[in-house]
Amino acid sequence: MKFEKIQAPKGVREYLPPESQGFEWVREQLIAPAKEAGYQLMELPVFEDTNLFTRGVGESTDVVSKEMYTFEDRGGRSITLRPEGTAGVMRAVIEQNLDRGQLPVKVWYSGQFFRAERPQAGRYRQFYQVGIEAIGIEDPALDAEVIAIADRGFKNLGLKNYQLEITSLGDAQSRASHRVDLLAFISELNLDEETSNRAKINPLRLFDDKRPEMQAAMLKAPILLDYLSEESAANFAAVQRYLKAMRIDFTINPRMVRGLDYYTGTTFEFVHSDLGAQSGIGGGGRYDGLMETLGGQSLSGIGFGLGVDRALLAAIAESTLPSQEFSSDLFIIPLGELAKEEALVIAQGLRLSGVRTELAFGDRALKGAMKAADKSGARYVIVLGESELTARTVELKRMSDGVVTSIKIDQLQNELSRALSLSSNSQ
RNA sequence: GUGGGCGUAGCUCAGCUGGUAGAGCACUCGGUUGUGGUCCGAGAUGUCGCGGGUUCGAGCCCCGUCGUUCACCCCA
Structure with missing residues (x-):
């Protein structure tokens, strides 16, 4: 009887060894700056009430209108796998009254998100993001800090071929007056049906059209930045000033368009140049009305989401992944029962003292076990046989050059700790 | 949702105008007593994605389907 193999669902990306080590490293590097800045973990469900996203993200967006994984649970409730992170954070903040405490609420999250799109390079139906949200305070310095944290994450990865683009979507008045002029401008253009439908949903989207003739046509379109109210303009100027003070490079992209409806004010995107069509590696911005839309008080927030999958692709493209980071320090080959x-006991002790230790299993021939040791990337190897057990002494072999030194088993921990720190200092 | 490319051993692929499958790498064992990376030798592995059709005969042609990949829409 042979059973058919079951395949992974379409569009999911799995990270298996050894690549998973790079993935884990990237995720940690991306979020470390947020932890250092006092943001705290919020662990949230991957599925939510569908209304959270239709109301929060916006029904007119592509994400909501055609990319959500929505299903009915056994109680007849409409449930959706989260397509982004901010709405869930806001829901939890409102539900648990976190906004009644000290502001801003500063949290980070990390996990899977789901969008039912056609898979493509760097775009998967289940993807990973890390993100932060800072809720309850309106201060351009906070905007600058949030951007700086994201930028630090990418710098931690050693990335160079990326660019930070920022703009401001202004306040409601700024957007309303710009919209009137933009719609007037667009009505003068000869648009095909599909495009004009898109314009009706959100005229800003036309700025993002990739067709050269559209790009050319939109060059003369009125720019939102020219319509900013005095306050919005001052805020945006301050954000730029702060970024410059922190020596964070950015360019202003007045034609930037974000896919989620809730953004207002400062908005930003990180774009990598080596990734093909899906070049956005992270983005975010301020959202003034979201909390109120979701039934909370009227507080503003700002946050970002960084794509772990794409950041990993970028790190691979730029060859910045560390290699030695992932291998063991010591490989023990026991011979005989x-x-x-004894090997199990020794390994336990060494691991407790921080020496990454692997064992050979399965009574293989010594040659095979040495091969396994070699492949593990371990820096040192010891063979533990009868003679070693009686003499309580082992030969510690350094794999890089094969040099062997004789060491008492009791001294193994000290000697290894010293040898490892010496060689890591000299790197 | 739309369009193009691709689907042959674990991996990367070859397979000429249709005649019932190969290479490299990886893997296992060995090159005499317990030491890896090089070298040499031996070995195992495929319903040629799946289903139909054309044909005396299909991995090669046709149709469908699934998967994959790249791009569009959109986005991390």
Whole structure:
């Protein structure tokens, strides 16, 4: 009887060893700056009431209108796998009254998100993001800090071929007056049906059209930045000033368009140049009305989401992944039953003191075990046989050059700690 | 949702105008007593994605389907 193999669902990306080590590293590097800045973990469900997204993200967006994984649970409730992170954070903040405490609420999150799109390079139906949100305070310095944290994450990865683009979507008045002029401008253009439908949903989207003739046509379109109210303009100027003070490079892209409806004010995107069509590696911005829309008080927030999958692709493209980071320090090969027991005990002790230790299993021939040790990338190897057990002494072999030194088993921990720190200092 | 490319051993692929499958790498064992990376030798592995059709005969042609990949829409 042979059973058919079951495949992974379409569009999911799995990270298996050894690549998973790079993934784990990237995710940690991306979020570390947020932890250092006092943001705290918020662990949220991956599925939510569908209304959270239709109301929060906006029904007119592509994300909501055609990319959500929505299903009915056994109680007849409409449930959706989260397509982005901010709405869930806001829901939790409102539901648990976190906005009644000290502001801003500063949280980070990390996990899977889901969008039912056609898969493509760097675009998957299940993808990973890390993100932060800072809720309850309107201060351009906070905007600058949030951007700086995202930028630090990418710098932690060693990335160079990326660019930070910022703009401001202004306040409601700024957008309303710009919209009137933009619609007037667009009505003068000869648009095909599909495009003009898109314009009706959100005229700003036309700025993002990739067709050269559209780009050319939109060059003369009125720019939102020219319509900013005095206050919005001052805010945006301050954000730029702060970024410059922190020596964070950016360009102003007045034609930037974000896919989610809730953004207002400062908005930004990180774009990488080596990734093909899906070049956005992160983005975010301020959202003034979201909390109120979701039934909370009227507080503003700002946050970002960084794509872990794409950041990993970028790190691979720029060859910035560390290689030695992931391998063990020591590989123990026991020969015989007694040695096996002893090896387990020794390994436990060494691991407790921070020496990354692997064992050979399965009574393989010594040659095979040495091969396994070699492939593990371990920096040192010891063979534990009868003679070693009686002498309580092992030969510590350094794999890089094969040099062997004789060491008492009791001294193994000290010697290894010293040898490892010496060689890592000299790197 | 739309369009193009691709689907042959674990991996990367070859397979000429249709005649019932190969290479490299990886893997296992060995090159005499317990030491890896090089070298040499031996070995195992495929319903040629799946289903139909054309044909005396299909991995090669046709149709469908699934998957994959790239791009569009859109986005991390």
